[in-house]
Amino acid sequence: METHPYPQRDSPPTANPEPDSKSDPEQGSPLPEKPQPRYSIAAVSKLTGISCHTLRVWERRYGFPVPERSPSGHRRYDRIQVQLLCRLSDLNRSSRQPIGELISRLSAGILEPGEHAPPANGAVDEAVRAKLVCLLIAGKSEEAEREYAGFASRFDPLGLVNQVIHPALIEAGEGWFRKSYSVYEERLITVFLRQKLVALIATVRQANTQPVHSVITGTVQGDRHEGGVLIFNLVMELRGWRVHNLGVDLPVREYVSAVQSLRPSALALSFILSRNIKKRFQELQEIQTIPVFVGGRSIVNYQSMARTHGLIPLTGPIVKSVEQLQAGYDLWGHHHPPGQ
Incomplete structure (x- = not known):
């Protein structure tokens, strides 16, 4: 566990506190405050779909x-770098241009118009989202409900996920890792957000009256991380798929039985932990009748191994991985016609 690179919430003020913002000595006007480097390399990999190894290679080569470094030497990235990495990843996938060239153009500020999407309308400011988190860890559930209701009135379900729920879940995990939050505080955040996700899924599922395909989802034995799976389930229902969620920490043999009984169109499993991942891949090879998709943070670093075992890796951020699944499903169907 790392030491916290930032002052704790309970830290007493220093004798000579720094001003809130720095001023330009020439103009006397405040300069923009630099974003805090709060994301670990694992979180950045999860948010961008770029493996930890690739991030280190880009840093060294280009x-x-x-990143900045915590007192214990671990990499820390701010939100602006995360946004730039997402842009680079999108451009690299869509244009197939060499990443070195894209980084050079990004650094020089000469990306051509239209090569990256403008900021989403009504995007939630990080400080506004932080208010919801602060209310939750303070146990002010009624105020947190009102704050969330304000978000819900502004966004559709996918917007709520992108702008509020997913970033707040990431912050909960990262805050615990930084020791900003105790275990119970992290739970106050994640339990609240999971409840909201479940409610959103129920609403969307009710409206999805004519599903085109079905998918079984969950995590394997030993993996109890549920947030990403729930977000994935929501987006799949929005895309017209019927989701059969088997939850977390389930042995592969149970998924094999579920596939035989329910006859879904696909199986999609999340791997946050990499423990025994090769063994799990070997067990999943028993499923031959439908495509098996594997996603989550660990898969970014085990794509080749997954393919070797006949599995289809989903490497992008959660919402984009749904697009990857649809494309992979269509391709699998092309190579496996019915009756063969």
């Missing part, structure tokens, strides 16, 4: 990204 000089980007440029």
Whole structure:
């Protein structure tokens, strides 16, 4: 566990506190405050779909990204670098241009118009989202409900996930890792958000009256991380798929039985932990009648192994991985016509 690179919430004020913002000595006007480097390399990998190894290679070879270091020497990235990495990842996938060239153009500020999407309308400011988190860890559930209701009135279900729920879940995990939050505080955040996700899924599922395909989802034995699976389930229902969620920490043999009984169109499992991952891949090879998709943070670093075992890796951020699944499902169907 790392030491916290930032002052704790309960830290007493220093004798000579720094001003809230720095000023330009020439103009006397405040300069923009630099974003805090709060994301670990694992969190950045999860948010961007870029493996930890690739991030280190880019840093060494191209000089980007440029993480800061915690007192214990671990990499820390701010939200602006995360946004730039997402842009680079999107451009690399869509244009197939060499990543070195894209980084050079990004650094020089000469990306062509239309090569990256403008900021989403009504995007939630990080400080506004932080208010919800602060209310939750303070146990102010009624105020947190009102704050969330304000978000819900502004966004559709997918917007709520992208702008509020997913970033707040990431912050909960990262805050615990930084020791900003105790275990119970992290739970106050995640339990609240999971409840909201379940409610959103129920609403969307009710409206999904004519599903086109079905998918079994969950995590394997030993993996109890549920947030990403729930977000995935929501997006799949929005895409017209019927989701059969088997929850977390389930042995592969149970998924094999479920596939035989329910006859879904596909199986999609999340791997946050990499413990015994090769063994799990070997067990999943028993399923031959439908495509088996594997996603989650660990898969970014085990794509080749997954393919070797006949599995289809989903490497992007959660919402984009649904697009990857649809494309992979269509391709699998092309190579496996019915009756063969």
